[in-house]
Amino acid sequence: MTPTTVGEPWINIAIFAAFVAITLVIVIRASRNNKTAADYYAAGRSFTGAQNGTAIAGDYLSAASFLGIAGAIAINGYDGFLYSIGFLVAWLVALLLVAELLRNTGKFTMADVLSFRLKERPVRMVAALSTLVVCFFYLLAQMAGAGGLVALLLGVSDRLGQGIVIAIVGAIMIVYVLVGGMKGTTWVQIVKAALLIIGAGIMTIWVLALFGFNLSDLLGAAQANAPEGKDLLAPGAQYGLTDLTRVDFLSLALALVLGTAGLPHVLMRFYTVPTAKEARKSVVWAIWAIGIFYLFTLVLGYGAGALVGPEAILAAPGGVNSAAPLLAFELGGTVLLGIISAVAFATILAVVAGLTITAATSFAHDIYANVIKKGKVEPNGEVKTARITVVVIGILAIAGGILAQGQNVAFLVALAFAIAASANLPTILYSLFWKRFSTRGALWSMYGGLAAAIILIVFSPVVSGAPVNEATGLSTSMIQGVDFHWFPLNNPGIISIPLGFLLGWLGTITSSRREDPAVAAEMEVRSLTGYGAEGATKH
């Protein structure tokens, strides 16, 4: 094994190219029926619960989940496992409180539901704004992850080379979304989710077989490789260092569990099925797929710790993120490494495509068609705008990804969750469950939650002032050499999420304007019975 790369880059590239070719054919075939806005944004609402559930898993199991969690478990043991539990339990919020009611009352975007019975234009505007911000953070995380992966798998270690690969990944993604719309994007996610879960499953069984299917022996072997004094099997290796890191962990746990049901690209997936019952089935499929996958990552993480060892992982070009690929190389040599690498690339591609179509839909449907044009758009005008937006967002994502190279992927994703939980979830829950909830409550909660989360991030150690690592001479902050942080935590959730809920309540009780009770009745009846909800498009 050379220190700069593992395996044969050309095998990795060939397997990835095969994935792109196959999915491209699927995307082109799927796009034949893309005529109306419902086709482009919501895949004609024609997917089954099982298909959509698999696609949700494909959307959700991002590079941060696969590479990040396996790596975190390999290096920090139990604390990496805590991440995956938050990511999984969060789905119960979506299942019980959001998915079906949202499917019954909305059409394409989160803003459809929030503006149902409130004053439309201001609410739609802020909902779209928050959608764009969350998608942007999430996109940045994925694109930054692509750079690190390239370094490890293709042996491209200079910034220019990595930038070119990020641009190629971005360009392929633009083609998928432009041609395939939601239907094409969904199929890419289904294929990717299946490959990812099967690949991880094979590796899991392989690792367990090496330890005679004895979990205890695997844990013992991982612990034996750990540095002196670090207990991989107990919580605390990463977050238990000081009182501050403990509060930071609490903040992260809050953001993880409440963020999922406020992620716009997850919410939008519920519109691709014909009924609320199928939306329920989607979440059930997603919970099983995601849960089983996280159980796999537990074995893979400790397996990488035991078989590859923390020193080799940290010395590899991708750092923590390279644990799963290195384990694949250790088990199955260059071919398995090639397959797992291609799956990891496919993961980034599929998640980026899902985020891009969500952001483009929100811009075209909410901001362009409903706020700027006030609902008076020529036929196809909206979809045309969405397609232009896809290209713009794709280019922004490429540029952002090149600039964000080397940033910590898991951090950026956690921030997107914190923003979603602070700005989106309070208003979603209030408008579905609290009849008195008012326009002012929605605006205060969304602008307040959004602003609080972003301001706290900007003045946190994530952006500036984190201690300098003596070994590398670099700080973990985005900006080196300056320190303007005053907020001590890395994750803003513990402040900004309660604030979002509080402002929604405060804005409502101080508001003199009462919302129309007839529309409130309409929303309630529709949300629970599914009456008037748009079904599958017939072709």
Next chain:
Amino acid sequence: MSNGTDSPTSSTSSAYIEAEASPRFRELKRRHRSFVLPVAVLFLVWYFAYVLLADYAHDFMSTPVFGNVNVGLLFGLGQFVTTFGITTWYVWYANRKLDPIADEIRGELEAKEAVR
């Protein structure tokens, strides 16, 4: 169009107010909320109890149970079990207690719309 979805053209808002006030809709709403809200509180309390233990009770969580498997790992795997369990429980409840009433009310509203 004042809201996100197209209103069915023949339905008036009075039909919704009427439907909302009907005893059967009230029953549907009661059944829905009396399940989802307490269960949501339950799993959040259980999740945060786990998070706080993992965050502040390291010694307790690292108590060995058998071999290298400790209390913390069993608690963590317990979160998976409860998540799968609650999912299955909710689907069972919704299929039996929510869907029949919701389908009935929706059918009636659609029939009314067709007559008008």
